[in-house]
Amino acid sequence: MTSVVVVGGGFTGFECTRHLLRELRKHNASADISVISPVDYMLYTPLLPDVAGGVVDARFVAIPLANTLRGVQHIRGRVDSVDFDRRTLVFIDPEERVRSLSWDRLVLTPGSVTRLFDVPGLAEYARGLKSTAEAIYLRDHVLEQLELANVDDDAGRAVARRTIVVVGASYSGTELVLQLRALADSATKHMNYAPDDVRFVLLDLAEQVMPEVGEKLGAAAQRVLTMRRIDVRLGVTLKEVHSEHVVLSDDSLIRTRTVAWVTGVTGAPLIEELGLPTEKGRLRVHSDLQVPGHLHVFAAGDAAAVPDVTRPGKITPPTAQHATRQGKVLGHNVAASMGYGKKKIYKHRNMGLVVDLGPRHAVANPLNIQLSGFPAKVVTRAYHLYAIPRFVNRWAVGLAYLTDLFFDRSVVSIGLSSEEDARFHASEGIPMPGPD
Ligand SMILES: Cc1cc2nc3c(=O)[nH]c(=O)nc-3n(C[C@H](O)[C@H](O)[C@H](O)COP(=O)(O)OP(=O)(O)OC[C@H]3O[C@@H](n4cnc5c(N)ncnc54)[C@H](O)[C@@H]3O)c2cc1C
Structure with missing residues (x-):
């Protein structure tokens, strides 16, 4: 055979x-x-920002190969x-x-x-958003840092713990920063400080957020970012990453203990x-x-x-x-x-993009129809529920969406993914840089 x-x-x-x-x-x-x-699953990556933000559980976005590809041998x-x-x-x-x-x-x-760049400290201190380990780690780490900041007697270090830097303002970085903001807002309700004490910075070398959705929807996303109090800095990127601060390409310094690197693949x-x-x-x-x-x-x-x-x-x-x-x-x-049917060539025109911008907001351009606000939110969530390739996972994500609509996000870091598990080489298989 x-x-x-x-x-x-x-x-x-x-x-x-x-x-x-x-x-x-x-x-x-x-x-x-x-x-x-x-891994023994197909990962529905478009919902990784929702996993990091505590909207859906990581298992809901993992489609088990064993349940779906019957008669196929799966080898780990x-x-x-x-x-x-x-x-x-x-x-x-x-x-x-x-x-x-x-x-x-x-x-x-x-x-x-x-895609990693030769930025000193990047592989050591930053984490990505391509795997379940990275998404779970980001959620847990942000919550843990907020809890630690609450009782930290060093004021400067507490500020670093409450500052989150996301690098990459294309759709996945933008979704991530807004989901983490929503998670932090839920957390601060139960902690001793105001939501604005938690600071989010979104960086990109580009001159516009989400250039892939065009100027109009990019501007709509920018308005949501401003409304959600995200400090967006365009035309800059990271120059150095350290354990408690980063230096930007314009030589400014930000105290932080959380750097998410979402700049491309x-x-x-x-x-x-x-x-x-x-x-x-x-x-x-x-x-x-x-x-x-x-x-x-x-x-x-x-x-x-x-x-x-x-x-x-x-x-x-x-x-x-x-x-x-x-x-x-x-x-x-x-x-x-193998002799069954005739070969085809691959031809497909772009159908547009849906981008979930956290509570109540989204932008989408299905078939080039530009949508923002509530209609975009409905289209975005409906699209994901349609596109997830297994009924049980669709069901679980649908219930998670409903829960998110009516209740606060759970402020819980279960600690399933350690700092080591979430490193680029451990979670994505990127080879470790050799000694110079
Ligand atoms: C956070 C995030 C959000 C995204 N959102 C969207 C979106 O909204 N819309 C959109 O269109 N696209 C989105 N994408 C892009 C989309 O996820 C990718 O384009 C898509 O996953 C590519 O599919 P693939 O099968 O080529 O790779 P993958 O889905 O990444 O699958 C590759 C598989 O190969 C395995 N593998 C890797 N190396 C080896 C090896 N050496 N041996 C055996 N197996 C190996 C991996 O573990 C993985 O299981 C997003 C991506 C990310 C990271």
């Missing part, structure tokens, strides 16, 4: 496997399909290298054992990791190990998602530089919208490579 190995169980790998199963069923055929991934592990001539790959399992696997068809969908480290041509850190593929020169190897999603045939010369941006649709085409084309 033909063996198909899918590397990565995120948006693309998950959708590819679902569609491959569907195609094979349609042709009354079967294959030996394995999905190999370090991180792929380290691929031998294209021998058609094998090597992976490290959760107990650090080195193992290998052979394949007839290989689908590379390991996604992306946070680059292809997963595996991509560089493959020794194949890349573009902007993503693996080059043809528009049918096949890897050039390797007939039986496919790739898509954040890890691949997929040509955008609707914008000649450009590649598709790293979004869930493209990843999901590319996954479908991948599933179809892998089946076609």
